[in-house]
Amino acid sequence: MFTVFLQFLFSGLTTGAVYALVGLGFNIIYNATSIINLAQGEFVVVGGLLMWLFSESFKLPFLVSAVLTILVSGLLALLMERLTIKPLPKTDLLLMIMITVAVSILLRGLLMFKFGKNPYVYPPFTEGEPFIIAGAVIQQQTLWVIGITFSCIILIYLFFNRTLIGKAMRACAVNPTAAMLVGIDVEKMIMLSFVLSAMVGAIGGIAVTPISLMEYDKGPMLAVKGFCAAIMGGLGRGRGSVAGGFIIGILESMTAGYIHSGLKDAVALLILLAILFFKPAGIFGSKTALQMRRF
Amino acid sequence: MKVFKILLAVFIVLGLSMSVANSAGKEPYKIGAIFSVTGPASFLGEPEKNTVIMLQEQINKAGGINGHPIEVIIEDSKSDETQSVLASKKLLESDKVLAIIGPSTTGESMALVPIMNTAKTPLVSCAAGAPITQPVNERHWIFKTPQYDFSVVEAIYAYMKSKGIAKVGIMTVSTGFGDSGKKALQELAPKYGITIAADERYGPKDSDMSTQLTKIKAAGAQAVINWSIGPTQVVVTKNWHALKMGMPLFQSHGWGSKKNIELAGKAAEGVIAPLGRLVVWDKLADKHPQKALLKKYSADYEAKYKSEPGTFGGHAYDSLMMVVEAIKKVGPDKAKIRNYIETKINKWPGTGGIFNMSSKDHCGLDKDALEMVVVKNGDWEILK
Amino acid sequence: MGRGNFTTLLVFITAISLFPFIGSGSYVLTVGIFSGINALVAIGLCILMGYAGQVSLGQAGFYGIGAYVSAVISVKFGLPVIVCMAAGMAVAAGAAVVLAIPALRLKGHYLAVATLGFGEIIHVILNEWGLGGPSGFGDIPNFSLFGITVESASSFFYLVWGVVAVTAVFSFNLINSRNGRALRAIHDSETASNAMGVDVSVLKIKVFILSAVYAAFAGSLYAHYVTFISPASFSLFHSVLLLMMVIVGGITNIWGAIVGAVVITVLPELLKKFEEFDILVYGLILTLSLMFFRKGLVPLIIDKLQQRKGSGRA
Numbered sequence: 007m008f009t010v011f012l013q014f015l016f017s018g019l020t021t022g023a024v025y026a027l028v029g030l031g032f033n034i035i036y037n038a039t040s041i042i043n044l045a046q047g048e049f050v051v052v053g054g055l056l057m058w059l060f061s062e063s064f065k066l067p068f069l070v071s072a073v074l075t076i077l078v079s080g081l082l083a084l085l086m087e088r089l090t091i092k093p094l095p096k097t098d099l100l101l102m103i104m105i106t107v108a109v110s111i112l113l114r115g116l117l118m119f120k121f122g123k124n125p126y127v128y129p130p131f132t133e134g135e136p137f138i139i140a141g142a143v144i145q146q147q148t149l150w151v152i153g154i155t156f157s158c159i160i161l162i163y164l165f166f167n168r169t170l171i172g173k174a175m176r177a178c179a180v181n182p183t184a185a186m187l188v189g190i191d192v193e194k195m196i197m198l199s200f201v202l203s204a205m206v207g208a209i210g211g212i213a214v215t216p217i218s219l220m221e222y223d224k225g226p227m228l229a230v231k232g233f234c235a236a237i238m239g240g241l242g243r244g245r246g247s248v249a250g251g252f253i254i255g256i257l258e259s260m261t262a263g264y265i266h267s268g269l270k271d272a273v274a275l276l277i278l279l280a281i282l283f284f285k286p287a288g289i290f291g292s293k294t295a296l297q298m299r300r301f
Numbered sequence: 302m303k304v305f306k307i308l309l310a311v312f313i314v315l316g317l318s319m320s321v322a323n324s325a326g327k328e329p330y331k332i333g334a335i336f337s338v339t340g341p342a343s344f345l346g347e348p349e350k351n352t353v354i355m356l357q358e359q360i361n362k363a364g365g366i367n368g369h370p371i372e373v374i375i376e377d378s379k380s381d382e383t384q385s386v387l388a389s390k391k392l393l394e395s396d397k398v399l400a401i402i403g404p405s406t407t408g409e410s411m412a413l414v415p416i417m418n419t420a421k422t423p424l425v426s427c428a429a430g431a432p433i434t435q436p437v438n439e440r441h442w443i444f445k446t447p448q449y450d451f452s453v454v455e456a457i458y459a460y461m462k463s464k465g466i467a468k469v470g471i472m473t474v475s476t477g478f479g480d481s482g483k484k485a486l487q488e489l490a491p492k493y494g495i496t497i498a499a500d501e502r503y504g505p506k507d508s509d510m511s512t513q514l515t516k517i518k519a520a521g522a523q524a525v526i527n528w529s530i531g532p533t534q535v536v537v538t539k540n541w542h543a544l545k546m547g548m549p550l551f552q553s554h555g556w557g558s559k560k561n562i563e564l565a566g567k568a569a570e571g572v573i574a575p576l577g578r579l580v581v582w583d584k585l586a587d588k589h590p591q592k593a594l595l596k597k598y599s600a601d602y603e604a605k606y607k608s609e610p611g612t613f614g615g616h617a618y619d620s621l622m623m624v625v626e627a628i629k630k631v632g633p634d635k636a637k638i639r640n641y642i643e644t645k646i647n648k649w650p651g652t653g654g655i656f657n658m659s660s661k662d663h664c665g666l667d668k669d670a671l672e673m674v675v676v677k678n679g680d681w682e683i684l685k
Numbered sequence: 686m687g688r689g690n691f692t693t694l695l696v697f698i699t700a701i702s703l704f705p706f707i708g709s710g711s712y713v714l715t716v717g718i719f720s721g722i723n724a725l726v727a728i729g730l731c732i733l734m735g736y737a738g739q740v741s742l743g744q745a746g747f748y749g750i751g752a753y754v755s756a757v758i759s760v761k762f763g764l765p766v767i768v769c770m771a772a773g774m775a776v777a778a779g780a781a782v783v784l785a786i787p788a789l790r791l792k793g794h795y796l797a798v799a800t801l802g803f804g805e806i807i808h809v810i811l812n813e814w815g816l817g818g819p820s821g822f823g824d825i826p827n828f829s830l831f832g833i834t835v836e837s838a839s840s841f842f843y844l845v846w847g848v849v850a851v852t853a854v855f856s857f858n859l860i861n862s863r864n865g866r867a868l869r870a871i872h873d874s875e876t877a878s879n880a881m882g883v884d885v886s887v888l889k890i891k892v893f894i895l896s897a898v899y900a901a902f903a904g905s906l907y908a909h910y911v912t913f914i915s916p917a918s919f920s921l922f923h924s925v926l927l928l929m930m931v932i933v934g935g936i937t938n939i940w941g942a943i944v945g946a947v948v949i950t951v952l953p954e955l956l957k958k959f960e961e962f963d964i965l966v967y968g969l970i971l972t973l974s975l976m977f978f979r980k981g982l983v984p985l986i987i988d989k990l991q992q993r994k995g996s997g998r999a
Contacts, residue, residue, distance in 0.1 A: 010515055010516075010519050013511060013512070013515040013544075014512050014515065016511065017509050017510075017511040017512040017515070018512075020508070020509045020511070021507070021508055021509050024508060036794075042794055042797075090972060090976060093976060094976065094979070095979075098979065100734075100740070100932065100936070101932065101975060101979055104928065104929060104932045104975055105972060105975045105976065107925060107928075107929065107971075108929075108968055108971035108972040108975055109968070109972055110968075111964065111967060111968035111971060112965065112968030112969055112971075112972055113968075114964060114968070115962070115964035115965035115966075115967070115968050116965065118339070118961070118964065119961075119962070119965060122347075123339075123343040123344065123347055124344075124560060125531065125532035125535065125564060127535070127564050129566075136543050143511070143543055143544050143545070145543050214508065217508060217509065217536075217539075218507075218508030218509065218532075218536060219532040219535055219536060219564065221531075221532055223340075223341070224506055226921075226922065227504075227506040230801065230805075230921060233794075233798060233801070234798055234801075234802070237794060237795055237798040241794055241795075259512045262501070262503075262512045262513060262516075263512050263515070263516055266502075266813075267472075267501040267502045267503060267512070267513050267516070268475065268502035268809070268812070268813045269809060269813060271504065271805060271809050272805070272806045272809035272810065272813075275802040275805055275806050276802075276806060278798070278802055279787065279799055279802050279803070279806075282787065282790075282791060282795060282798070282799055283787040283790065286790045286791050286795060287795070288795070338960075338961060339961065339964060341917075375960075376957070377957075377960070377961070377963070379953075380917075381917065381918070382821075382911065382913065382914075382915060382917065382918055383719060383907075383911070383918060384953075386715065386911055387712065387715055387716060387719070387954065390710075390711050390712035390715045390838075391712040391954075393712075394710040394711060394712045395710065395712055407820055408820060408821050408913070408915040408917065411820075411821065411823045411913045412823070412911055412912075412913040414823060414913070415823075415912050415913075430820060432820075432823070439824075475812050475819050476819050476917075477819050477820040477821070477915060477917070479819065480818045480819040480820045481820055483818075484818075484820075
């Protein structure tokens with residue numbers, strides 16, 4: 007019985023890790039702008055598909071492909087921010103969010119145009135037999151995904167708490183006017199947050215494609231799950247969204263295992279709703295912080 | 302407000318461009334086609350659309366139907382019922398088509414049943430669900446070319462029975478495609494003395510199905526049957542391989558594309574599926590009535606699109622060719638076309654099998670249209 | 686209802702009564718019908734968002750409840766369609782109460798996710814327990830009232846747009862009533878309106894119910910027109926699309942919801958010429974129109990008209 011439980015857990019960790027990375031990406035932009043970039047899922051797809059393009063189609067070495075993929079994704083986000091977010095007044099949050107929806111449709115169109123509708127895959131980072139722990143199987147690539155997720159969270163934590171730019175970015179979200187008054191270039195910070203979150207998304211895409219395959223229209227599902235992860239953990243809390251991602255992944259897997267697989271999405275969401283009912287700012291979010299925010 | 306004017310101009314140009322008509326020598330015969338070219342079911346719509354474009358070119362190059370070129374007007378239903386309703390209205394009214402082929406999915410086809418019956422225009426669907434053509438007396442104008450889901454299930458169950466497999470775990474994707482497979486699997490199990498030990502579900506974009514497979518294993522199943530299309534069937538195959546399940550994996554007829562073997566790599570070895578003969582035409586005996594046609598279709602398609610047509614492109618081939626043959630024989634008359642398809646499509650070799658339409662059966666295929674195929678050394682192999 | 690709105694309403698009613706004579710053919714009419722159905726949901730969402738300041742990403746859930754409850758009852762029990770539709774709206778209203786009570790504690794993104802979660806749960810329920818499962822079911826009776834069956838596209842067009850017109854008038858009166866002013870107060874400042882003695886909670890729940898009932902009404906119209914439904918039509922993506930309609934049209938104006946619904950429904954039909962590129966062009970047009978018509982189409986038109994009036998007098 008324990009083996010079965012462990013296997014459910016591993017499965018939950020695999021799916022949860024992706025949600026966590028998407029949730030993390032949401033947080034970076036939220037921390038700088040108070041908006042949710044609903045095109046975040048598309049950047050995961052961009053990551054996976056570009057990685058395929060560089061490593062399988064152009065036959066570039068693994069690391070070169072990965073770096074190129076991350077850079078191009080960042081560039082794409084830079085373009086998106088400069089063209090669609092920058093010209094807007096930063097007060098109309100709902101409008102900005104809807105624009106990210108429109109951009110996500112546009113990005114999906116571009117991806118379909120370039121890559122078609124077929125799924126893509128490339129070999130895992132390390133070839134070899136999966137590990138067996140107490141009878142349960144865990145694929146090597148899953149460990150890579152989990153490892154990369156935790157590396158990202160540590161790096162981002164250090165960035166936001168130890169560097170001046172990171173701290174400046176956080177200030178922008180809480181009070182853009184005050185941030186501007188103390189000499190922070192708010193616009194530049196917002197731009198940076200888009201680039202950074204797209205890079206995190208792309209890293210996620212690079213890591214999960216060998217497990218789950220990647221196709222042009224996977225983005226919306228990832229965005230929805232990542233959004234839920236970020237909310238469950240509490241917006242503005244990077245670690246919260248990572249915890250939220252894993253919790254949702256494991257909840258889905260356990261529901262599928264012990265209740266019914268047809269209900270896994272519903273049960274996970276029901277628990278999220280219940281949590282919001284008791285903790286309206288998410289598990290790790292603070293209610294006072296929430297009240298200070300505009301959105 | 303320059304931008305406003307530019308956008309306005311764009312809208313006006315779009316509106317005008319809709320009314321541009323094209324001209325030809327002898328008046329073309331118009332046939333409508335509704336496929337899920339985009340959206341979640343685009344795995345079906347893409348090869349279907351390609352096939353129809355290719356056939357239209359070939360037919361017109363060969364002089365069309367009795368000197369009339371054919372014009373197939375393809376509408377993208379975006380895998381959405383509302384859109385396919387709109388598309389059918391457009392085809393029927395603006396384009397005045399003689400018949401419609403498609404849509405690609407069961408739901409979309411079902412949404413068109415009342416419309417086609419009212420419009421008294423034949424529909425040859427490319428979706429598999431049994432309710433599309435049953436009950437036949439309420440589906441006077443509706444035909445379909447893919448084999449019934451229960452034919453596919455019968456092929457799997459009959460094979461299992463011969464191998465002594467009596468307890469299975471099933472897993473289906475939570476879309477119309479997976480659902481109709483699930484219903485057929487549940488319905489036919491008692492007839493073949495098979496018990497379903499576990500009945501699992503997953504979403505069309507899920508990334509890991511180890512949980513469902515583990516449950517099936519824990520339930521003591523002797524085999525897994527997976528029913529889906531698109532990337533999930535590859536993920537299931539990879540998970541099945543990684544978990545070392547120690548039991549065979551059966552896939553639905555949706556597995557019938559080399560692309561799947563390519564994507565799953567060595568994990569695909571040993572996967573069994575009942576497939577139409579299109580994917581294994583090169584392994585058929587030379588005198589098989591389908592062989593010549595399958596060979597030509599596969600070769601032409603691969604030359605033009607650099608990919609395989611797969612089972613689903615074949616459905617569009619069968620649907621279009623049936624309608625074309627009917628028009629050739631009886632002329633541009635909707636009622637006569639319908640009657641021709643119902644009564645004269647007999648021992649008619651298509652890509653999906655040898656069709657025998659009748660007033661009792663508007664599909665005309667049974668499980669004999671399928672071969673049990675196993676993946677071996679990265680290629681298909683017919684199981685005897 | 687102000688004078689400006691009254692004139693607009695007259696123009697609007699004339700336009701819809703004449704439309705079937707101009708835009709003949711059931712294809713054009715069916716596009717019109719789906720626009721009307723979407724407009725109905727959008728009006729509810731507009732009141733919820735533009736006037737009560739509540740975001741909802743779960744409208745497709747209510748839309749689906751209306752469609753399913755009405756369709757299932759009419760197929761299974763053969764009750765008159767109008768009774769089934771009322772049942773659909775009643776169930777949706779009940780669901781709205783269940784959702785609204787916890788949602789009262791939430792705002793912004795948290796509210797968005799809560800409503801999104803609600804919509805997705807409804808979607809899963811329809812998939813698992815809805816009649817026909819993910820494949821859906823057909824042979825739903827057409828709309829009929831007093832023994833007259835509304836089957837043809839033109840009569841259904843009048844039915845749907847008649848409903849939209851009545852709903853719009855009702856909504857305008859609501860907005861200009863005491864409750865409506867209280868609503869706008871909530872939008873501007875919840876704390877202040879609380880202090881002024883407005884019972885914010887009850888009012889918010891009422892608006893939630895209202896928008897759910899509109900959506901359910903639209904859903905049942907959809908079911909009895911298409912006569913086939915499946916859960917796929919009531920997914921999150923439809924909720925997002927509805928949100929887009931309200932924003933494109935102009936969130937602070939009910940006419941905006943109607944115009945937005947028409948534009949977003951008609952646009953993909955116009956883009957068919959682009960075949961597979963339509964998703965690209967569609968995305969581009971959406972992005973550009975959001976960027977350049979920030980307040981929405983209708984407020985923009987009003988501004989334009991007022992500018993012209995102003996310059997004419999000068």
